[in-house]
Amino acid sequence: MKRIYTLLTLFIGIGCLGLNAQERFLDEVFDEVEVTTDVIYGVNTTVLPVLLGAQPAFRPLNMNLMEPVGDTFDIRPVIILLHTGNFLPQLLNGNNNGTIEDPYIVSLGERLAKMGYLVAIADYRLGWNPIATSQQERTETLINAAYRGLQDINTCARYFRASADAGNPHKADGSRITVWGVGTGGYIAYGAATLDQWFDIVLPKFIGADKDGNGTPDPMVIEPINGDPFATTLGLNPLNGDTLCLPNHVGYSSEFQLCVNMGGALGDTSWVDASDPPMISYHVPT
Known part of the structure; x- marks a missing residue:
């Protein structure tokens, strides 16, 4: 009888160990996160000065990197996080969010980094004219803003693959990159996951004004x-x-090998095809 109780105690102990076991990439197995700010992943043109009557200007594309402290892996899967903000600067967008320092995106990044991922909270170019007098101009400038955001995040993915060939200072696994967007960032994430070529956006709803004066929109x-x-x-x-x-x-x-969308939307269902990566989408019912 004593032997039976001993075995039972052993099995219960093993079961408790199993319940307490944590698995990297699923659980927060690290206690601390190291943050490297303002890492430049590219350079491109911003149109924000145009809204003030100036000319477009080059601007660096920056991101904050988060990685687990004490990590011994040589390479880690990459998650690129994108904030919301309506493609306008903070406050001008009517909200107190819209930067890579937004508390919700920082909190999400910290949790993912503690799970063992290399997390990049990436900034992207902003700028469109929400107070234009015509609906046509408002729509067209907004679509162009989304297109620039899409370009920037594709640039960010290539940055990690290029840096891997230059000594891989971030220990990034270029074969496993996720794009994860919140709100406005979700629109960009979906576009990055599904748009294969420029011609995909030549759709009736994305046809605008006659730019060259030939009488054809x-x-x-x-x-x-x-x-x-x-x-x-x-x-x-x-x-x-x-x-x-x-x-x-x-x-x-x-x-990208995975797309996660939290509160964004897809520009058009025709963009989706069998070559796209898996996509996970969250929406909060109201």
Whole structure:
């Protein structure tokens, strides 16, 4: 009888150990997170100065990196987090959010880093005209803002793959990159996961004004002017020569292996095809 009780105690102990066991990438197995701020992943043109009557200007594309303290892995899967904000600067967007320092995105990043991921909270270009007098201009400038955000996050994915060939200072696994967006960032994440080419957005709802004066409405986004969706081609305004898209990390893949959307939406269902990565989407019913 004593032997039976001993075995029973042993089995219960093993069961408790199993319940308490934690698994990397599923549980928070690290206690601390190291944060590296303002890592530059690219450079491109911002149109925000245009809203103030100035010319477009180059700006660095930056991100804050989070990684677990005490990690012994040589490479870690990458999660690129994207904040919300309506493609406008904080406060001008009518909210107290819209930056890579937003508390909700920082909290999410810390939790994921404690699970063992390399987390990049990436900034992206902002700017459109919500107070334009015509609906046409408001829509067209907003679509262009979303397109620039898409270009930036594709650039960010290529940055990690390029840096892996340059000593891999971030210990990033370029074969496992997730794009994860919240709100406005969710729109970008979906676009990054599904858009394969510029022609995918040449749809009736994305046709705008007549830009060249030939009497025919033109697409809201034109590849020679705005660059391709991946920001691997030069985009030039033919009217004044302004550079609207600067290629970054050309030659590396922009592919994502997973897309997570929290509160965003897909631009058009026609973008989805069998070649897209798995997608997880959350929406809060109201």
